[in-house]
Amino acid sequence: MTRKKYSKEFKLDAIALVLEQGYSRSEAARSLDINANMLGRWIKEHQAQDDQAFRGNGKLTEEQAEIRKLKEQVRRLEMEKEILKKATVFFAKETK
Missing domain, CATH: 1.10.10 (Arc Repressor Mutant, subunit A)
Structure with a gap:
């Protein structure tokens, strides 16, 4: 039902x-x-x-929409940070 x-x-x-x-x-x-x-x-x-x-x-209310937007931005920035960490490790190995 x-x-x-x-x-x-x-x-x-x-x-x-x-x-x-x-x-x-x-x-x-x-x-x-x-x-x-x-x-x-x-x-x-x-x-x-x-x-x-x-x-x-x-x-959504305005507050809920803002929270959703900010959570998406945080997720994207965390992903970019992880990519930069991996790139730093990669380039550090290449220069040795």
């Missing part, structure tokens, strides 16, 4: 039923055919992160 994936719009609409239209979590969950606990998690995430909630796969 595969997990259902819900769009950001669906989640925001479900949250609006509870927060704006006065439905209880269980009523909204039952009408949308989802688990009430899941709806509760969505509401908590939305209240905690607001515009960053429900970014989806691959959509």
Whole structure:
């Protein structure tokens, strides 16, 4: 059985039923055919992160994108450093 994936719009609409239209979590969950606990998690995430909630796969925050870029740069620089070490050893042997 595969997990259902819900769009950001669906989640925001479900949250609006509870927060704006006065439905209880269980009523909204039952009408949308989802688990009430899941709806509760969505509401908590939305209240905690607001515009960053429900970014989806691959959509990084600015900080996450910067961290990913810096990690890639560190990996590249470490590789270049190893190449230079090997070249130094190679040329030191050649001059003897």
